[in-house]
Amino acid sequence: MTAVSAAPAMELDRELAQLLLRTMLLVRRFEEKAAELYSEGRIRGFLHLAIGEEATAVGAIRGLTPEDNIVSTYREHGHALARGIAPGPIMAELCGKANGVSRGRGGSMHLFEVGHRFFGGFAIVAAGLPVAVGLALADRLRGRKAITACFFGDGAVAEGEFHESLNLAALWKLPVLFLCENNYYAMGTALARHQSQTDISRKADGYGIPGVAVDGMDVLAVEAATRSAAAAMREGGGPRLLELRTYRFRAHSMYDPELYRSKEEVAAWKQRDPISLFRQRALAAGALTEAELASLEGEVQAEVDRAVAFAEAGELEPVADLLKDVHTPPTS
């Protein structure tokens, strides 16, 4: 296996530590609340939670700038929150309300927020990768210095679109940062049961681009790897692949019988809960006190409560608007 990149030993910056922890907590509490709302029937359809995977979203996005583009998947609440999109409109989107980020049209799987250069929410596995290549191509042609970060899971690696996109981005030396959140399962099919080469970072070799495996449970490692890859790409380097090794603690969508993995395996991964790990580290390094931690928890809980209130206050889009925006109105 490829050596897994760990965070460089360094002093833990208080401000950064608190920001990372706070954002990971926000993602966790937000999704726990979403699960509750789902059980109450206030969120319907598919709801894919990333509980356990907070470090990949928060670390990677912290390594980007606001000018960079983000293309994501159907398990993207964490990416959207880490990007700084307001929790209220995200929760409203999950509830199908007109004050949601996508006006309630897309729901959990299709968060779009163009103001934050958050270009979706793609729910067909690997379908976002070609779009990311196109965004990077547009930037190249327009002379924008930004990079495009594209999240996808290990399941996507089996799709042709993954290989076509890596090849095209490498061929044209486009600044696409391919971020594979490897949670070891393509829905219910274990990595070793769907990949002949389970070391995903090595897939980059076939396209002549750098590929690095990162401990996706270590937010600092993810942040450092992303920042370093992004910096190299901003200097005109072509695409890169980061394999962020992580684990989904809950079902693929809201409920599944989890016949495909053992309780022992899940329990073992929970020992590496990215939030617990980072909390301990921050406390040990003196970057955070117990009192500050309690205060962060309180703030985050209040923020989630406000998001729910925002969603609840939202209206449903009038049925009269059903056909609106199938096409762009002539005036715009």
Next chain:
Amino acid sequence: MKITYREAIRAALREALAGDERVFLLGEDVGCYGGAYAASHGLLEEFGPERVRDTPLSESAFVGAGVGAALGAMRPIVEVMTVNFSLLALDQIVNNAATIRHMSGGQCSVPLVVRMATGAGRQVAAQHSHSLEGWFAHIPGITVAAPATVTDARYMLSAGLHNPDPVFLFEHATLYSEEGELDEKAAPVDLARAAVRRPGRDITLITYGGSLGKTLKAAETLAGEGIEAEVIDLRVLRPLDEAALLASVARTHRAVVIDEAWRTGSFAAEVSARLMEKAFFDLDAPVGRVCSAEVPIPYPKHLEDAALPQTPTIVAAVQELLKRKPESPS
């Protein structure tokens, strides 16, 4: 001025590239090779490899890259060599290009133009002879057009680039070398209305794309028998110009739809259903259809000819329809 369909498309591409720096062309063999149908011949030399981009054989990736570049404020023109290969990019077309505007609550448009060759008639056998534009016309969120004349070939591209949403242009593969009179006064053309290509009072022949020529020839033959057929070129399959069809049928009271796709689930079926819904009481006979035989298109010429709509089969369908009269009540 007479020009070929190929020259019309090339002129349209050149004008688009020269007129808007956001426009660029990408697809298989559009550059060094000059385009599989030579539509982009010379453009690489004129505009350079950044704007005339040869792609790998990765239909999904380069159509998807077109979607992404459109989201990124460019105006890509994607050439998918033929509709047969577009099947490898359907995910990007159906799941992404067509949905993003509505699904994002109107936040982003996808100003993408995709051109591709379609149709049979060149003895290239079952896997290179599809007419699947009717499938695309099924999908809300995109515009589907089929230039049948050199004038539409010349000007529809510009109309597509001015459309803020995805536009698919289907160019029948038998048309590229056809010569026609370019009507420069027709520009700019719309992507909304059907055109009456030959007026007539006795029956309406509704067609598009590669079948227009055959249908016009059939109308000429019929005129020799004293039957004045009106020929409508749909031009655009989505949105369908229903009003033009209804207006014509209100005058002629009969209609035959000519469509090179297979009959089952065809666009001809959609046209026929619209007439049944909206023109039932104007009709003196059931709507007729001339479509391809329900068979993978065969290679040998005699079998391919037999599989596709041809001028004599169109003439025969019209003659048959004109014989039909409502049965007298017994």
